[in-house]
Amino acid sequence: MIVFERVCKTYPGGADAVRDLSLEVEDGEILVLLGTSGSGKTTAMKMINRLVEPTSGRITVDGRDVREHDPVSLRRKIGYAVQHVGLFPHMSVAENVAVVPGLLQWPEEKIRSRIVEMLQMVGLDSGEFSARYPHQLSGGQNQRVGVARALAADPPIALMDEPFGALDPVTRESLQDAFLQLQKLIKKTIVFVTHDVFEAVKLGDRIALLDAGRLQQLGTPVKLAQNPENEFTRRFMDQLRKATLISEVLGDGASGN
Amino acid sequence: MAEFFSKLGPDIAVHTYEHVYLTVISLTLAVIIAVPLGVLLAKSRRKKLSSVVMGAANLVQTIPSLALLALMVAVFLLINRLYGGPKWHETGGLLPTIGTLPAVVALVLYALLPILRNTVTGIRQVDPAVVEVARGMGMTRRQMLTRVELPLSLPFIMSGIRISTVWTIGIATLCGLVGAGGLGDLIMQGLRSNQLDYLLAGTVPAALLALLFDGLMALVERWLTPEGMRAARVN
Numbered sequence: 001m002i003v004f005e006r007v008c009k010t011y012p013g014g015a016d017a018v019r020d021l022s023l024e025v026e027d028g029e030i031l032v033l034l035g036t037s038g039s040g041k042t043t044a045m046k047m048i049n050r051l052v053e054p055t056s057g058r059i060t061v062d063g064r065d066v067r068e069h070d071p072v073s074l075r076r077k078i079g080y081a082v083q084h085v086g087l088f089p090h091m092s093v094a095e096n097v098a099v100v101p102g103l104l105q106w107p108e109e110k111i112r113s114r115i116v117e118m119l120q121m122v123g124l125d126s127g128e129f130s131a132r133y134p135h136q137l138s139g140g141q142n143q144r145v146g147v148a149r150a151l152a153a154d155p156p157i158a159l160m161d162e163p164f165g166a167l168d169p170v171t172r173e174s175l176q177d178a179f180l181q182l183q184k185l186i187k188k189t190i191v192f193v194t195h196d197v198f199e200a201v202k203l204g205d206r207i208a209l210l211d212a213g214r215l216q217q218l219g220t221p222v223k224l225a226q227n228p229e230n231e232f233t234r235r236f237m238d239q240l241r242k243a244t245l246i247s248e249v250l251g252d253g254a255s256g257n
Numbered sequence: 258m259a260e261f262f263s264k265l266g267p268d269i270a271v272h273t274y275e276h277v278y279l280t281v282i283s284l285t286l287a288v289i290i291a292v293p294l295g296v297l298l299a300k301s302r303r304k305k306l307s308s309v310v311m312g313a314a315n316l317v318q319t320i321p322s323l324a325l326l327a328l329m330v331a332v333f334l335l336i337n338r339l340y341g342g343p344k345w346h347e348t349g350g351l352l353p354t355i356g357t358l359p360a361v362v363a364l365v366l367y368a369l370l371p372i373l374r375n376t377v378t379g380i381r382q383v384d385p386a387v388v389e390v391a392r393g394m395g396m397t398r399r400q401m402l403t404r405v406e407l408p409l410s411l412p413f414i415m416s417g418i419r420i421s422t423v424w425t426i427g428i429a430t431l432c433g434l435v436g437a438g439g440l441g442d443l444i445m446q447g448l449r450s451n452q453l454d455y456l457l458a459g460t461v462p463a464a465l466l467a468l469l470f471d472g473l474m475a476l477v478e479r480w481l482t483p484e485g486m487r488a489a490r491v492n
Binding site for chain 2: 046049051072073074075076077080082085088089090091092099100103133149159
């Protein structure tokens, strides 16, 4: 379980990225941090693996303050995927997936079988893809490898920053479906950052909606849509209603969401 | 032709060897100094330090090569006069003022800038977001450097080394003037005595060496460039 207790982050220069954030991420759930750019969602996520240090407040993972951990070994225990950056361009697919197991000094044999297993898990044939380089993959394949890489060392927790951004809608949907299937099997604790309300509703067990560094509302997608506690939440979640209206106007053929 | 080689063949061999020796020693030292220094400068937050060092390397570069060689001799003489004891003339002083040492020092100073500049550029052009991902995955600073930043800047560093190689071979022809040997000896002998065969025996191998080393470095550059980046750069 990940717990944020009254966490604040002020960047030098005075900008408040995160203000007084308190929330809990339950084991095995997908918690979506949802918000526009500048809402503090990515900063909040990066404080879990200490890429960013909070100005005040504390974050605990399984009851232990993250600041008691050595940052390097903490990060190796937490999967990390930032897909708009993507994979390391100079490493093959297999080498990318093997990064964290390699850092943890797994035996060669175990790493090799893990690569095969992980690629299969995200729907890629290891014989075909292992030796390829990121520039030889499609956008969707790149993202799949990114997910495989984040989960390669079997971390109990994974942090994912817009992992399916920059994809065409069709590919994105199929990746989201595959991701949900995968999560049913592996039951990781996942903190998932996105600005896309549809993605949040589809993937999130719960959503934490942020605006200007403040938590607006925390709850299941249905709760946020049906019982918005404030004006911001109502307006943000209204995007769903508008899309539903459009699909009703267009008829059954377009009711994709 | 056969006469030419029987007369000058041994000379060419010896001086080519000296030339290669000077070049390889100087380049190796320049790489050993400039690459780590470049990495440090690129990562240093002290912008002023970086501009001072780069300025110094630039300054060396603006000194004409012949003048730099002469300056090295002068500096070594000065060191001997100051620290070589009262009878440095007879004892030989602390440092030899002619020969390989001043030549190598001058060549190293000359070769530093391209390698230094390209290393700094190479490290700085690595996408900081990629480096942050490496950090987020749990790499130590050293691992980030050796596994991500250096491989991704290697094409830049290698092209700097390649430029320095060609320069060094060219400037090494002047090292004969300070008694360090090399193909410059043959060229100067030819110039002094107006002998075509000596001129050819010096200039042609020097030109061939430059081409050969450039080709070799191109191969090494290709070989060291991570496979994932070869095609990526074409795209």
